[in-house]
Amino acid sequence: xxxxxxxxxxxxxxxxxxxxxxxxxxxxxxxxxxxxxxxxxxxxxxxxxxxxxxxxxxxxxxxxxxxxxxxxxxxxxxxxxxxxxxxxxxxxxxxxxxxxxxxxxxxxxxxxxxxxxxxxxxxxxxxxxxxxxxxxxxxxxxxxxxxxxxxxxxxxxxxxxxxxxxxxxxxxxxxxxxxxxxxxxxxxxxxxxxxxxxxxxxxxxxxxxxxxxxxxxxxxxxxxxxxxxxxxxxxxxxxxxxxxxxxxxxxxxxxxxxxxxxxxxxxxxxxxxxxxxx
Numbered sequence: 001x002x003x004x005x006x007x008x009x010x011x012x013x014x015x016x017x018x019x020x021x022x023x024x025x026x027x028x029x030x031x032x033x034x035x036x037x038x039x040x041x042x043x044x045x046x047x048x049x050x051x052x053x054x055x056x057x058x059x060x061x062x063x064x065x066x067x068x069x070x071x072x073x074x075x076x077x078x079x080x081x082x083x084x085x086x087x088x089x090x091x092x093x094x095x096x097x098x099x100x101x102x103x104x105x106x107x108x109x110x111x112x113x114x115x116x117x118x119x120x121x122x123x124x125x126x127x128x129x130x131x132x133x134x135x136x137x138x139x140x141x142x143x144x145x146x147x148x149x150x151x152x153x154x155x156x157x158x159x160x161x162x163x164x165x166x167x168x169x170x171x172x173x174x175x176x177x178x179x180x181x182x183x184x185x186x187x188x189x190x191x192x193x194x195x196x197x198x199x200x201x202x203x204x205x206x207x208x209x210x211x212x213x214x215x216x217x218x219x220x221x222x223x224x225x226x227x228x229x230x231x232x233x234x235x236x237x238x239x240x241x242x243x244x245x246x247x248x249x250x251x252x253x254x255x256x257x258x259x260x261x262x263x264x265x266x267x268x269x270x271x272x273x274x275x276x277x278x
Contacts, residue, residue, distance in 0.1 A: 006118060007037060007111070007114040007115060007117075007118050008093075008094055008095055008114055008117055008118060009040040009093040009094065009095070010039055010040060010093050010094075010095040010096065010097050010110065010113075010114060010169065011039060011040065011041045011042070011043055011091035011092065011093040011095070011096050011097065011172070012032045012039045012041070012042040012043065012096075012097050012099055013043050013045075013084065013087045013088065013091060013096050013097065013098055013099070014028065014029070014032070014042070014043070014044050014045070014087075014098075014099045014100070014101055015044075015045040015046075015047050015080060015083040015084060015087065015101065016044060016045070016046060016047065016050065016054065016058070016101040017046070017047040017048050017050070017077055017083075018048060018049065018050050018051050018054065018077075020054060020101050020102060021102070022051075022053040022054055022056070022057050024101060024102040024214070025054060025057050025058070025101050025102075026057050027104060028099060028100065028101050028102060028103055028104060028105075029042070029044075029057070029061050031104045031105045031106075031107075032097075032099055032105055032110075033061070033065060033069075034107065035105065035107060035108075035109065035110045035111065036107045036108055036110075036111045037110050037111035037114060038110075039068070039093075039097065039110065040068060040092075040093050041068045041069070041070065041091070041092065041093060042061075042065065042068065042069045042070070043070050043072060043087045043090050043091055044058060044061075044069070044070070044071050044072070045072045045074065045083045045084070045086055045087040045090075046058065046071060046072065046073045046074060047074055047077055047078060047079070047080070047082075047083040048074060048075070048076055048077030048078070049075070058071055059071075070090060072086055072087060072090055074086060079183065079185070080181075080188055080189075081180075081181035081182060081183045081184055081188040082181075082183050084098075084180065084181045084188075085180040085181055085183075088172065088175055088176065088180050091172055093172065094171065094172055094173070095113075095114070095117060095169055095170065095171060095172060096169065096170055096171075096172050096175065097110055097113065097168075097169045098165060098166060098167075098168045098169070098170075099166055100165070100166040100213065102213075102214050103166045103211060103212060103213040103214060104211065104212040104213075105210065105211050106209070106210050106211065106212070108210065109128065109167075109210035109211060110169070112128075112206055112208065112210065113126045113128070113169045113206065113210075114169075116204065116206065117169070120204070122202050123202050123203065123204055124170060124171040124174050124196065124200075124201035124202050124203065125163070125168065125169070125170045125171070125193070125196055125197075125201050125202070125203040125204075126168075126169045126170075126203070126204050126205070126206065127146065127162075127163035127164055127167045127168045127169075127203075127204075127205045127206070128164070128167040128205060128206040128208060128209070128210040128211060129143055129144060129145050129146065129164070129167075129205070129206070129207060129208055129209045129210070130143070130144045130164040130166065130167055130209060130210075130211045130212065130213050131143055131144075131209045131211070131212040131213070132144055132213060132215055133212050133213065133214050133215065134214075134215055134216075135214050135215065135216045136216060136217050140212070141215075143209055144164050144213075145207070146162055146163065146164065146205050147162060147205060148204060148205045148206070148207050149204065150202050150203050150204065153197070153203045153204070153205065154197050154203070157193060157194050157197055157244075158244065158245035158246070158249040159236075159245070159249050159252065159253045160190070160253065161187075161189060161190035161193055162193060162203070162205070163189075163193055163203075163205065164211065164213065165189035166211055166213050167210065167211045168189075168193075170196065170201075171201075174196060174199065174200075174201055175192075175196070177199070178195050178196060178199050180192075182195070182238075184231070184234075184235060185227075185231050186228060186231040186232070186235070187231060187232060187235040190235060191235050191238065191239065194239050194242075194244055195242075197244075198242060198244050223260070225261070226261060228261075229257050229258060229260075229261040232253075232254070232257045233250075233254045233257065233258075236249075236250045236253060236254060237250060
């Protein structure tokens, strides 16, 4: 693996549990280990017992990329937030690059993020744009674009997550200072981003598509479920109580989410697809 001169070292942090497919996990890990500026370490947190096929994939990477590929095993399924916190404890590099076990990072992703950290050392969080890949259609259906400058990001965060979670890279020290991820059922990535910003984190989004993330019919159905809607509103109320946003910033997105929950799922799906295409 070739190293970049003068760029900071970074850890890749990924969690996986037994509902993932071996093909997705293999492709996701490959995309991180074949970066043009490769990681100093990869921490894979197994959130509960994995299937035999997933274990084979994880062990094969551990064997091939020893000693900088580490597997952290948790006996019981504890959820994304708790698993991520275990991973943060095991990361040793100054920056952590998040990755989901079913998505793909393009080869220049980490180089461009680390180059920006090197050029602007005051930054604490860097995300990117992302391509949305519909697994049912087998094609890209849109690009998720988010604000790129710090002030825009902080304003946007009052109502919605200003980062695609699978594109985020952040300063490990600050993440540890704020206590990592809150152990929520859902939206832990949004709450984490807000808490980082509220505690002084400076942020940017690189206006380039550097990650492909997969979305399925199951994801659309889950987003309109009553359980997800309840969690969505609960997290926004939590953020409001912290003083980060106004009551209006809670009411408007909550009203939209409630409407989507009540609509037929095909209408919800069309809404999200139009958002992606725009």
